[in-house]
Amino acid sequence: MNSTDKPRRGRETRKAAPMRRQEQASPVGRPYVMAAARIEQVRSALGEILQWEYPADASLSHWFRAHPKLGSRDRGEVAEAVFDVLRHLRRYRQFAESGTGPAARRLAILGLASVFDKSVLNTGLSETEQQWLAHVQGIATESLARAVRDSLPDWLDERLASLDDADELIRALNLPAPLDIRVNPLKADRADMLKQMRAGPGLRYDPEPTPYSPWGIRLQGRPPVNRWPMFEKGEIEVQDEGSQILVSLVAPKRGEMIIDYCAGAGGKTLLLGALMRSTGRLYAFDVSAARLARAKPRFARSGLSNIVPVVINPDNDQRVKRLRGKAHRVLVDAPCSGLGTLRRNPDLKWRQHPESLQALRDTQASILRQAARCVAPGGRLVYATCSILPEENEEQVERFLAENPGFILLDAGKIASDRCENLTLEGPFLRLRPDRHQTDGFFAAALERKKETPVKKAVQEAEEAPQGHNGEID
Numbered sequence: 481m482n483s484t485d486k487p488r489r490g491r492e493t494r495k496a497a498p499m500r501r502q503e504q505a506s507p508v509g510r511p512y513v514m515a516a517a518r519i520e521q522v523r524s525a526l527g528e529i530l531q532w533e534y535p536a537d538a539s540l541s542h543w544f545r546a547h548p549k550l551g552s553r554d555r556g557e558v559a560e561a562v563f564d565v566l567r568h569l570r571r572y573r574q575f576a577e578s579g580t581g582p583a584a585r586r587l588a589i590l591g592l593a594s595v596f597d598k599s600v601l602n603t604g605l606s607e608t609e610q611q612w613l614a615h616v617q618g619i620a621t622e623s624l625a626r627a628v629r630d631s632l633p634d635w636l637d638e639r640l641a642s643l644d645d646a647d648e649l650i651r652a653l654n655l656p657a658p659l660d661i662r663v664n665p666l667k668a669d670r671a672d673m674l675k676q677m678r679a680g681p682g683l684r685y686d687p688e689p690t691p692y693s694p695w696g697i698r699l700q701g702r703p704p705v706n707r708w709p710m711f712e713k714g715e716i717e718v719q720d721e722g723s724q725i726l727v728s729l730v731a732p733k734r735g736e737m738i739i740d741y742c743a744g745a746g747g748k749t750l751l752l753g754a755l756m757r758s759t760g761r762l763y764a765f766d767v768s769a770a771r772l773a774r775a776k777p778r779f780a781r782s783g784l785s786n787i788v789p790v791v792i793n794p795d796n797d798q799r800v801k802r803l804r805g806k807a808h809r810v811l812v813d814a815p816c817s818g819l820g821t822l823r824r825n826p827d828l829k830w831r832q833h834p835e836s837l838q839a840l841r842d843t844q845a846s847i848l849r850q851a852a853r854c855v856a857p858g859g860r861l862v863y864a865t866c867s868i869l870p871e872e873n874e875e876q877v878e879r880f881l882a883e884n885p886g887f888i889l890l891d892a893g894k895i896a897s898d899r900c901e902n903l904t905l906e907g908p909f910l911r912l913r914p915d916r917h918q919t920d921g922f923f924a925a926a927l928e929r930k931k932e933t934p935v936k937k938a939v940q941e942a943e944e945a946p947q948g949h950n951g952e953i954d
């Protein structure tokens with residue numbers, strides 16, 4: 481699960497334009513209408529989202545389409561309140577149990593308390609509601625159990641408890657994220673792009689270079705990046721710095737044959753292709769034709785001509801078979817719980833369950849096994865997720881290595897730091913966390929197929945399969 485590569489919702493922070501609506505900024509009489517109407521809008525949107533039928537951003541987009549009269553500021557405020565509720569749902573539900581009237585309205589009020597100043601919000605509240613809000617806002621959250629205070633389901637709280645500095649991690653996952661973009665190294669230079677942004681549409685979003693990735697720029701607030709000329713020209717893409725660092729582990733070279741095995745909407749494919757300087761052959765595999773279709777306009781904007789998108793079957797795909805033992809590098813950006821991206825997708829903590837995790841683990845192991853067969857002797861296999869759970873990460877890799885002695889584990893931290901200055905990581909794995917690196921939570925391992933281990937079986941099977949020119953597939 482990864483939806484890190486599109487413009488995100490998130491509260492405006494730091495130097496971005498102040499977001500909390502203040503009474504003095506509104507004409508007389510307006511705050512009441514605004515606050516009262518907004519409470520009803522947020523309540524109504526939450527009514528759809530909390531069914532959990534679809535991801536929250538999809539449900540919210542659906543709700544916006546059903547309310548076309550709302551302007552961009554209205555939508556921004558509704559989105560901000562809704563996402564605040566999703567982040568703090570368990571605590572807010574507990575707070576909403578007290579008080580009178582529909583609890584759904586009280587959830588909306590709590591969400592809007594993060595958007596509006598008290599004076600504005602109070603204009604839409606009854607006396608009793610104002611008293612209730614003041615009461616719950618005065619509760620010392622430190623006295624609550626962590627799962628309530630930081631709003632986690634019990635099963636997730638228990639799993640996260642085993643991680644180092646769990647409290648810091650959980651707190652960071654509950655904060656809204658800034659927006660990272662990535663410069664397309666084929667078309668632009670980061671220093672020039674920073675200048676252009678500061679002189680143009682990016683100025684009010686406080687653009688700064690990302691600390692580790694040489695291609696990243698961090699923006700505060702909710703910049704409408706996809707309407708900016710540099711985006712339309714393919715000079716920039718939205719991509720969390722963590723994803724950029726992860727691609728640096730693949731370290732593709734000019735002229736190589738690379739497979740992005742789970743390419744999805746192509747976020748990582750784009751950077752891989754640019755690092756190959758649009759040479760060689762870059763297969764973008766995915767089982768989802770719809771996701772690959774979403775990647776196509778991005779590929780077109782990027783100016784890359786080395787990408788071959790292929791919709792594959794999850795089992796026994798003949799085109800995959802033909803690439804056995806041939807690829808210099810294979811990236812498996814596996815489908816995962818996405819729990820490292822809670823800053824942007826807080827609904828995932830309510831949409832995932834231990835049972836769905838087990839199914840994901842089986843899929844991950846199966847994809848890793850199949851993708852590994854494509855790696856040439858001496859070639860590199862990178863396994864990555866945007867999860868923070870060991871069962872989707874270290875445990876998968878350790879099991880794979882135990883079953884596949886022809887592969888060895890490389891030092892991912894060292895490889896990443898070759899490309900990403902300032903990045904010092906301990907241990908063989910790449911583990912990024914919002915509390916330590918200000919990125920989403922990511923995991924990656926870099927493996928190498930031993931040179932001396934012939935991919936005998938794989939090659940044999942590849943020879944049996946009908947070949948395209950040079951073992952390529954169309």
Ligand SMILES: C[S@@+](CC[C@H](N)C(=O)[O-])C[C@H]1O[C@@H](n2cnc3c(N)ncnc32)[C@H](O)[C@@H]1O
Nearest residue numbers: 481482742743744746747748767768794813815
């Ligand atoms: C984490 S997402 C990939 C995100 C993408 N790499 C990016 O950077 O935008 C995982 C992808 O794996 C795909 N997937 C699921 N099962 C698969 C399989 N058996 N083989 C290949 N891809 C699969 C999903 O369709 C999804 O697009």
